[in-house]
Amino acid sequence: MRTYTAEIITIGNEILSGRTINTNASHIARRLTSIGFTVRRITTVMDDLQEISSIFREVINRKPLLIVSTGGLGPTYDDKTSEGLALGLNRSLEYNELALNQIKEKYQKLGLELTEERKKMAYLPKDSIPVENDQGIAPGIYTIYDNIEILALPGVPREMENILENFIKKYLKTKPDVKYQEKSILVNKVMESAIAPYIKQLVKKYDLYIKTHPRGYELSNPSLEIQIAGSSSNEEEINKKIDECLTEIKDIVKKLGGVIES
Amino acid sequence: MRTYTAEIITIGNEILSGRTINTNASHIARRLTSIGFTVRRITTVMDDLQEISSIFREVINRKPLLIVSTGGLGPTYDDKTSEGLALGLNRSLEYNELALNQIKEKYQKLGLELTEERKKMAYLPKDSIPVENDQGIAPGIYTIYDNIEILALPGVPREMENILENFIKKYLKTKPDVKYQEKSILVNKVMESAIAPYIKQLVKKYDLYIKTHPRGYELSNPSLEIQIAGSSSNEEEINKKIDECLTEIKDIVKKLGGVIES
Structure with missing residues (x-):
């Protein structure tokens, strides 16, 4: 029987200081296990560009079929997952039109302008697909590298759960038959x-x-x-x-x- | 200001399947943070000998001042932390007389014999100190490698917390002044x-x-x-x-x- 391996990455100093319990990792682990994946590792790293790019590279080198990360996708200075993923994959960080449209639409409905901080959430690694976030602003980031499916989710639990479900339903290619x-x-x-x-x-x-x-x-x-x-x-x-x-x-x-x- | 870096390793399939939320890592992270350490990574790996030895080696290569692991110190077949740590440090696994005495005493008080499974908890990597467990049987394992202090704790929260306090009080050499x-x-x-x-x-x-x-x-x-x-x-x-x-x-x-x- 083929083993469908996955790894989870959580990004956030609040986990490392013990301030926040890592329930996001448990949710993702349970959900991936329920559809037949074997989660081999869960790693938590700091909100630091080098740390984020390093961990993506390390996990890619272990060649799981799926990598899911959570945290670091918001509008603040310490949200560095998109940039870190791009660096880890050695790809440029680009304005994603689809993501920009999703974000613009949400703020415009309230008559709010698109500031730099808000635009930031539309910068994705080249060749990514923004995964719909029905519960918040920042979309998930889906890309494939070396046949490994990679999904980056935000850290707010409600948004993380919603995007994960959208991903499993619409995008995930590696569907275990177990x-x-x-x-x-x-x-x-x-x-x-x-x-x-x-x-x-x-x-x-x-x-x-x-x-x-x-x-x-x-x-x-x-x-x-x-x-x-x-x-x-x-x-x-x-x-x-x-x-x-x-x-x-x-x-x-x-x-x-x-x-x-x- | 010198940074006192630490890393945490949690060992257990029940975390990776999402069945158990990793509250042990949060407790250790919070406690280490409170005494001035900066926890740089938390990694969860499977109850697998190769995985355990690999993660200890990987963390040692990143040269934190302190490594604390939790899980895999009990009497069952899937408790492999002591063996994995020995393998990771390239040290032999030896009967530790001090540990054996601690364990023997606890079972003998109840008139119970020392079976192979019970003796198993007294096998520690060479040059280790068993750290007192006032809440259970398996002692913690304290050793130093390449100037890095390493502490292995069991996964039962009550025992883990007790041994961690004993360790901080009696053994920890690297005391941050922050x-x-x-x-x-x-x-x-x-x-x-x-x-x-x-x-x-x-x-x-x-x-x-x-x-x-x-x-x-x-x-x-x-x-x-x-x-x-x-x-x-x-x-x-x-x-x-x-x-x-x-x-x-x-x-x-x-x-x-x-x-x-x-």
Whole structure:
């Protein structure tokens, strides 16, 4: 089965100072996973031109099929993603007529002039397509480099989510033919270290992703969430496999004196 | 002023699938920022030996003063951080007597035997110190490589936070002599694109980090959080500078017809 790899880049000092929790990366990761991509890395970098161009270059060198970035597309001095992407791709930054029209129209409706700061959002790397932003001003930036699809999204969650959906619906070429499925159970009174050797065997047997997430205290009050996940082009088949594995895990939990909570 | 650079690595497929929001990275980032570090990157990688060793090597090549990782230190088959760190540093993975004693003691109190899975948590890269975990089993791993301080923390938030505090208190050698300060105000009825040119000038004038975070709708109902931050060895001086800048921003907001909410 072909692996559809993706990487996510988040741009913003507010993430790096711990001020903002990176929920944007989680949203994009979950959405890409749901349509069959495997997200291999998420990297957060500063609002700095060199850092932004470097990270795009580094990610391109790892050759994922899709790169999605978020942050740094607005009108302020520290919004440098478009310029950084252009630099990373070694392309010129150009006025994109389509983007300019989208932006102009929005401000003109309110009788507002197109200042330099507002025009800034229409400068895109050469050979890009502005992806419609129904929730704000700055369009997303879609381009292809070396067969890698690249999408740059703004950082405002509402706008980021809207453009991502528009992108998946209208532009994304690499459509994985697999479905991702996952199930999980909560069990008490079983230590993670006690069930560990059994989980290791089940991973080999089923070729599924099985992970124990500690939710209590290993020694005094053990509680574990056990997650089982996998991808397949055959939804029925992968669900059946997960269910079989789950049944076996439940038997092991009982054998170890555990209690299945849900 | 010397910049105290740090990088954060988070290890875990559950972050990459979007299942878990990366609050651990935010906690570590905020804590490091509060003691004067500048976090330059946060990278999330898979529970994969090659990926873990690669990311440690990549980060070491960028020569931050401090690297903090979280995740992958438990007893299960997919906890590979210790092994990955050893591989990345080109050091052998060895039984650490001190770590073994810490772990053995915790299980023995409950009359539990030391299985292979439990012993696994005592394998540390050569020349490491196990950092006390008062909230769980697996100790943190502290080592120094090429003058870079490296700390590996588990992924369970309670344990991660506890070990990080123990580390800062007892082991961290690179103590920045600066204090980080920040203030922010919420303003309505000013578009981000309208205030942008003023902010750009203020950044130059004050050499502070000023960022506008859109909280409303640029066109129909603009609302902005304006954040001002800076670091200095002189706490009084940096606070005075931030206050002066804040006064000037408030004047600009009023001039643009804005309302200061808080």
